[in-house]
Amino acid sequence: MTPVRTALVIGGGIAGPVTALALRKAGIDATVYEAHPGDSDGGAALTVAPNGLNALEVVGAGAAVRAAGRPIPGMAMGDGAGNRFAEFAGLPGLPPSHVLARADLNRALYDHAVDHGIKIEYGKRLTGVEESADGVTARFGDGTTATADVLVGADGIRSTVRTLIDPDAPGPEYTGLIGIGGFASGSGVTPDPDVMYFAFGARAFLGYWWMPDGRVAWFSNVPEPDAATAFASRNTPPAEWLERLRSLHADDVPGNALLQHSRAEDLFVLGGIEIMPRVPHWHRGRMVLVGDSAHAPSPSSGQGASLAIESALELARCLRDLPGPSAAFTAYENLRRPRVEAIAAAAAQTNKEKSAGGPAGPVDPEQMFGFVQRFRVDWDERVAG
Known part of the structure; x- marks a missing residue:
């Protein structure tokens, strides 16, 4: 049994409530601390891909997110003259991607988390941490503190936790x-x-x-x-x-x-x-990164939200199965880094194609999306140390 029993999740957004739900499922009591004073509104639309939707099913949030969005299974790619060079109706055997406003996705995840016992505290901007042999204490801008066994940085592309883990960590590019x-x-x-x-x-x-x-x-x-x-x-x-x-x-x-x-x-x-360039250090001591704070690919990937959701589950699995934060965080990074970096590299190539007028050759949907969208987090499989 893991000695980790409590967690502070810094940052709401998408990764925060999903991480708290996954930790709760793993037997770890987690509270989310959001810097902003209330719910977010507005913002652009985004896509939750089949791999993200399937990961949400593990924490019971799949139906809530589907209800907040709209399925769009197909995709068509072409040039500015109206010529099509790729068109397909989704990958066989997978659920359709869902498109929805970021604010609607946030609201669906927050409501689901609160309904399932997750505590979310607003107006809690992280200013510093203190670690000890027994736990980690977060200090917030309003003068309050909170202590738990581990602290998870789900605080996005401009993560404060990332700089606390590594003051020399890169920022977004x-x-x-x-x-x-x-x-x-x-x-x-x-x-x-x-x-x-x-x-x-x-x-x-x-x-x-x-x-x-x-x-x-x-x-x-x-x-x-x-x-x-x-x-x-x-x-x-x-x-x-x-x-x-x-x-x-x-x-x-x-x-x-x-x-x-x-x-x-x-x-x-x-x-x-x-985007986030390669982040050298995802964890230190009792602190670890999840979601955009560690890996934020270009929106061209269509995978920012889905990768954050996957990582939340994988982190919870590792904390559930391995003896202590150090072993769990190392296993988590080893599980996630190759996948997220491969997807980020493919998205960077897509960005170049957007500036150059399109891909240089034919597009194979299975080759382009299969590796990404067919991935599954196996919650019931034990993580090996």
């Missing part, structure tokens, strides 16, 4: 792309409701899909080599961005029609898209 999204109404574009479309235009990349209210949701990735310009783009008025996007997609099908029928007030500008 800019991908060379700016992310912008919006909605089109009355464009005459009628996507298949079961397909998400990706168009590699000559000057920018466009993804789009049908929504139940009749609108078409879309996002554009705009190449921008200068990071300072990319992050300053958040301050550009939406009307200016809309005009620029209309110019960038003027020769694209159906990008031109979608942008011409979009409103500036519906735009959300994410700014420069970031």
